Structure formats: C-alpha cells, structure tokens
Amino acid sequence: MLRHIPLGRMYNLRDLGGYPVPGGGKTAWERLLRGDNPEHLTEEDLRWLLDRDITTVVDLRNEAETGRKPDQLASQPDFHYFHCPLLTEGDGMPNLETDVGRGYFRMLEGSDLVAKALRTVAAAPGGVLFHCTAGKDRTGLMAALLLGLVGVERADLLADYQVSETYLADVIHHIRKKVPDLSAFAGASKAEYLGDCLDLLEEKYGSVSGYLRAIGLTEGELATLQRKLLTQDDPKGGPVFG
Numbered sequence: 001m002l003r004h005i006p007l008g009r010m011y012n013l014r015d016l017g018g019y020p021v022p023g024g025g026k027t028a029w030e031r032l033l034r035g036d037n038p039e040h041l042t043e044e045d046l047r048w049l050l051d052r053d054i055t056t057v058v059d060l061r062n063e064a065e066t067g068r069k070p071d072q073l074a075s076q077p078d079f080h081y082f083h084c085p086l087l088t089e090g091d092g093m094p095n096l097e098t099d100v101g102r103g104y105f106r107m108l109e110g111s112d113l114v115a116k117a118l119r120t121v122a123a124a125p126g127g128v129l130f131h132c133t134a135g136k137d138r139t140g141l142m143a144a145l146l147l148g149l150v151g152v153e154r155a156d157l158l159a160d161y162q163v164s165e166t167y168l169a170d171v172i173h174h175i176r177k178k179v180p181d182l183s184a185f186a187g188a189s190k191a192e193y194l195g196d197c198l199d200l201l202e203e204k205y206g207s208v209s210g211y212l213r214a215i216g217l218t219e220g221e222l223a224t225l226q227r228k229l230l231t232q233d234d235p236k237g238g239p240v241f242g
Helices: 043-051 063-068 097-108 111-123 138-149 154-162 169-178 191-205 208-214 219-230
Strands: 032-035 054-059 080-083 127-131
Touching: 032 138, 043 054, 054 111, 097 111, 097 138, 097 191, 111 127, 111 138, 111 219, 127 138, 138 154, 138 191, 138 208, 138 219, 154 191, 191 208, 208 219
Parallel strands: 032 127, 054 080, 054 127
Antiparallel strands: none
16 A cells, blocks of 8 residues: 655655544545645656546645646646635744644634635545645645544544655755744644644534534535545555556
8 A cells, every 4th residue: 555656746645545434444545635736747647647537636725826836737638626725815824833733723714715625625526636835734634624524533634644744854954954044843744733723623613524514514515525535446445556
C-alpha cells in the first residue's frame, strides 16, 4: 500500500485510502487525494490520474496564491478544476503557535466556504484531488472532516495530519535559508494543532457530522461523501505504480 504518491514536483500528495472505519472496513484507495499545489506533472503523471478517474481538482487557495502559482491541472482539458478558497484575501494563519488550533477552528467557522468545497467534492463524478499550497493546513482540515465523517478514529486523523511535516521538511529547510526570520513553527504539523481544533469543534457541534449538518450539508450530500470514501473498487487495495 502506497499512501505517499510521487507525482511531478508535489511533495505532499497522499491518498486517503486504507484507514480503518467502524464495522471493520477501510476507506477506499484512489478516490480522494490530498496534496500541495500540482506542478511539474509529466504526461505519465497525468495519465496515472486519468487512469484512476481522478479528474476533479478542488483548489483551496485564495486568489493571490492561484495568481502567483497556477494549478497545472486547471489548464488540462481532461480535468475539471474548481476554485474553492477556504481563506479570503487578507486572512492568514496565527502568528503564535499556541493559536494554531483556534486559527483552524476560525477557518471552519467560515462555513459557506467550507460547505462549497465539500459540496464540490460530493458532486464530482469520479475521484478528487483537493489541495492548497503546501497541503498541510487547509488541506489537512478538509481531510480531517472527510475522514471524520466516516468514523475514522481521532488518532488516525491526527497521524494523517502530522505526517505533512515530514514530507515538507526539505521545502521548509530551503525556505528558511532565504527567510531566516521565518517563524519557528512554519511547516510544523504537530498533532496538538489539529487536536485543539477538533476539541473546539466537538465542544460546539458534538461531532464532525454535527458540524457538517450545521453548516448546511444535506443528508444526501453527507451520504454521497460517505460513499466516495467507503466504496472500494479493489478490495485488495493500494495504488500501483510502474
């Protein structure tokens, strides 16, 4: 089973498949991918996605980010690109490490933006790649909501989030050389960041599904998202390369 996917110059592209869910099943492979901005993809990389019917792209970045570094898949005729920013212009992450979890929760309180992104995932005819710039914060929140909806344990939600730090380590190292005053926690994805956010979500809404209902997703939309996460075309599972 290969969770980290080596396509183009994407450092943090991963599959949401293979996580245990209540009842003994697992989340489906090759249906939902989380990642950083797609760039330097080869024809072979594009074919790998198309062969798996992963043809919908949900870009969670704001206008300034997409202007600086466009999503390569946005210009590909075989892909359906949707711009669904989770942060509006001028919004950003907290400057203090102790505020990261609360910053995530404030992002979730922008319910119209979150609902639009999730509805886009639900409406996709096949598989979906959703991403932000580094694939850590906004993408990590989306992944936690999707996995939490089908009952993936919190420990797995936190592990899925935390590993971003590993894949982004080289990128952050190079950035720090150019920006020596970069915050000490830049690129970090400590489990407590997401854990703090989930604590606040559960305190206010009871559960991930309670939050999703509160922001307006219908029972039909929730069921569609669950099917995307749980329908396993190949029970032996696992992406195959080469």
